[in-house]
Amino acid sequence: MKKHNFNAGPSVLADEVIENAAKAVLDFNGSGLSLLSISHRSKDFDAVMAEADALFRELLHIPDNYKIFYIGGGASTMFYEVPANFLGKKAGYVNTGVWSKKAIKEAKRYGEVEILATSEDRNFTYIPKGFAIPSDLDYLHITSNNTIYGTEYHEDLTSPVPLIADMSSDILSRPVDVTKYAMIYGGAQKNLAPAGVVFAIIREDMLDKQVRDLPTMVSFRTHVENNSMFNTPPVFPIYVLKETLKWLKSIGGVEEIYRRNQEKAQLLYDEIDRNPLFRGTVEKQDRSLMNICFVMADGYEELAPEFLEYTKAHDIVGIKGHRLVGGFRASCYNALKKESVEVLVKCMRDFAEKYAK
Incomplete structure (x- = not known):
C-alpha cells in the first residue's frame, strides 16, 4: 500500500522518476x-548533464547569459558560499524564518549584513513588503518559501541590486x-x-564580482568553468533531477x-x-503552496495527538508540524498527487464530525 507522503523533505518524487x-x-x-x-x-x-541543463x-x-x-x-553550504563570493562590504537580507536566519548568521562572517525587513515580530507568519532596498548593497538575499x-x-x-534567492522548497x-x-x-x-546536490542558476556577470581569494571549491567560477565536474559530482541525485525535469516537461511544464x-x-x-476543528497559522495572502501549516482551533488543542494518529491510520505520513511551531504541516510538493490531499481533507472532515461541538 502506497503512503500519502507529506514529508517536508526529503520528499515525494513522481512514481515514474523513482521507477526509472x-x-x-x-x-x-x-x-x-x-x-x-x-x-x-x-x-x-x-x-545526462547536458539534458538536465537543456x-x-x-x-x-x-x-543564455545564465549558467547552471x-x-x-x-x-x-550556499549560506556561506554566497557571501564568500560576493559580500565585500554590505549585503541586505530579508528575515522570514529559520533558514533566513541561518543564512544571515553565515553572511556576518564576511561583512556587514543589513536586515532590510523581518517578520519575526509576528513569529514569521507573513512576508514583509514595501521595504526600501539601498543601492549600495553588494546583493539582496531572500528565502522564497519558508518551509517551517x-x-x-x-x-x-x-531590486536595484543583485537579487539572490534560496528557492530550495519552491523551485519549478x-x-x-x-x-x-x-x-x-x-x-x-x-x-x-x-538530498545530496545543490542546483545554482547564476548570471554570468556575477562571476566577475568575486570579492576575495577563495579556496578552489568555494569559488562559483570553478564550478561554472568546469561544467560541475571539477570534482566528482553527486551522480545519482543529478540523474534523478534530470528524470524529474523530464517528468515535469511531460505533464505540461511549470x-x-x-x-x-x-x-x-x-x-x-x-x-x-x-472546518471548526482547525485554523491556519499565516496571513492568507502569503500562504505557501508548498508547505501548508495549521493547528487545532481554540478549545480543541488536546485533540492534536489523536488527529495525528487518525491520519496515520489512513496511510498519511509526514504531517506533524515542525517542533518550533507545532501543529501540522502538509507539504504539497510538485509530485504529491491531488488524491493524497483529498484523503487528508476527508480525514479532517470525518474527524470534525466526530468531535466538533
Missing part, C-alpha cells in the same frame, strides 16, 4: 553497469522571471531529487504544475478555513 532511477541503479542506459558505479566522465553521464533552461525560460551548475551539499512557517513570495521582487512549482535574479540556488530534495499546485493548496486551505 531504480532501473538505472541496476543497469544504466544498457551499459551493464549500475548508475551508482559509472564514471562521471563517461559519455553517457555527459549526456530541460532546466526550457522549463524556467533561463536566458550542480555541487554536492545542501543549501546550508508556511509563507511564500508569490511575486518576483524588483510556479513561474519565475529568472531575469530578475542574479542567482537562484537550492537544495534539490523538495521538488527535484534526493505552467501545468503551477495549476495543479494551486488546486491542491486551495482544496486544503478551504478545508482549514471551514
Whole structure:
C-alpha cells in the first residue's frame, strides 16, 4: 500500500522518476553497469548533464547569459558560499524564518549584513513588503518559501541590486522571471531529487564580482568553468533531477504544475478555513503552496495527538508540524498527487464530525 507522503523533505518524487532511477541503479542506459558505479566522465553521464541543463533552461525560460551548475551539499553550504563570493562590504537580507536566519548568521562572517525587513515580530507568519532596498548593497538575499512557517513570495521582487534567492522548497512549482535574479540556488530534495546536490542558476556577470581569494571549491567560477565536474559530482541525485525535469516537461511544464499546485493548496486551505476543528497559522495572502501549516482551533488543542494518529491510520505520513511551531504541516510538493490531499481533507472532515461541538 502506497503512503500519502507529506514529508517536508526529503520528499515525494513522481512514481515514474523513482521507477526509472531504480532501473538505472541496476543497469544504466544498457551499459551493464549500475548508475551508482559509472564514471562521471563517461559519455553517457555527459549526456545526462547536458539534458538536465537543456530541460532546466526550457522549463524556467533561463536566458543564455545564465549558467547552471550542480555541487554536492545542501543549501546550508550556499549560506556561506554566497557571501564568500560576493559580500565585500554590505549585503541586505530579508528575515522570514529559520533558514533566513541561518543564512544571515553565515553572511556576518564576511561583512556587514543589513536586515532590510523581518517578520519575526509576528513569529514569521507573513512576508514583509514595501521595504526600501539601498543601492549600495553588494546583493539582496531572500528565502522564497519558508518551509517551517508556511509563507511564500508569490511575486518576483524588483531590486536595484543583485537579487539572490534560496528557492530550495519552491523551485519549478510556479513561474519565475529568472531575469530578475542574479542567482537562484537550492537544495534539490523538495521538488527535484534526493538530498545530496545543490542546483545554482547564476548570471554570468556575477562571476566577475568575486570579492576575495577563495579556496578552489568555494569559488562559483570553478564550478561554472568546469561544467560541475571539477570534482566528482553527486551522480545519482543529478540523474534523478534530470528524470524529474523530464517528468515535469511531460505533464505540461511549470505552467501545468503551477495549476495543479494551486488546486491542491486551495482544496486544503478551504478545508482549514471551514472546518471548526482547525485554523491556519499565516496571513492568507502569503500562504505557501508548498508547505501548508495549521493547528487545532481554540478549545480543541488536546485533540492534536489523536488527529495525528487518525491520519496515520489512513496511510498519511509526514504531517506533524515542525517542533518550533507545532501543529501540522502538509507539504504539497510538485509530485504529491491531488488524491493524497483529498484523503487528508476527508480525514479532517470525518474527524470534525466526530468531535466538533
